[in-house]
Amino acid sequence: MSGIGLDSAGEEMTGRRGAVLDAVLALLVERGAAALTMAAVARRASCSKETLYKWFGDRDGLLSATVRWQASRVRAGAYDRQRLDAGSLRESLEGFAADWLNVIASETSVALNRVAIGQAGTLGGAVLANGRFAIGERLKPLLLDARSAGLIAFDDAEDAFRAFFGLVVRDVQIRRLLGDDFTLDAGADARRAVDQFLALYGATKTPARTG
Incomplete structure (x- = not known):
């Protein structure tokens, strides 16, 4: 900012x-x-x-802008598409996933989502558009570039993103919404999710993470 x-x-x-x-x-x-x-x-x-x-x-416009502001904290990692390799792909995916987890598990996102649930016809639409859907559009270019580079294989980018979404988010968001104040290790969870995603979609020349 x-x-x-x-x-x-x-x-x-x-x-x-x-x-x-x-x-x-x-x-x-x-x-x-x-x-x-x-x-x-x-x-x-x-x-x-x-x-x-x-x-x-008005108030609804203010809340919608707040949703966009909070969602902007999840950024796709910077990478050189001409030099995208297994290491930079993993780094970008892990950074994206860790940012995403930290945002959705934060008190501010929990508060926004609780408001959105009560206003599903107005603010709820803004949360979907600027949250899950916008985040998907930020990640898909990386997935498509990785496919072009022969690092991952999939037929449909939306299906691949949905799989990544499920592996990263799991039950974190719903548990937070229901008041479960558990300890989140976003870095470790991001690495696990990327390991699982690459096990599902990784091409044969994508090596497993070491260490």
């Missing part, structure tokens, strides 16, 4: 909006959806309600 006070007005605006969305997440965690009003957010973010309405439209 860009900081306030940089040369570009666009970067400053991004920083200010990000601070507002972080304030929304903090309020959801601390006080729940019932306390999330435009006035409460304005106080927490030290801005005016008029600014919130100008930027986000």
Whole structure:
């Protein structure tokens, strides 16, 4: 996230909006959806309600923007598609999976998902579009490049992504939503998920992880 006070007005605006969305997440965690009003957010973010309405439209727009902001924390790993090999594929997949686990298991994501469950027709759609579906579109280019490089084999990218989704997420999200405060080792879980994914889809020249 860009900081306030940089040369570009666009970067400053991004920083200010990000601070507002972080304030929304903090309020959801601390006080729940019932306390999330435009006035409460304005106080927490030290801005005016008029600014919130100008930027986000209404409370639903603010919540949808918050979903997108939280989902943006899951990033596809940077890689050189011309030099993609077994090691860089594994590294990218493990980094993506670890980021994903840390985000979905966080208190902020749990709070957002609980609100979305109660507003399945509005916010629930935003969570699907900017969560599971958007994340799939971020990962599929890596899967397709890896297939082109002969590192993995599959017929349909969506099917491959769904398998990866299941191996990474497992029951983590539902347990968090139901209040199970278990210890998550995102790095170890990510490595296990990638091991299992490559066992299912890895081409013969993709070596097993060592160590």
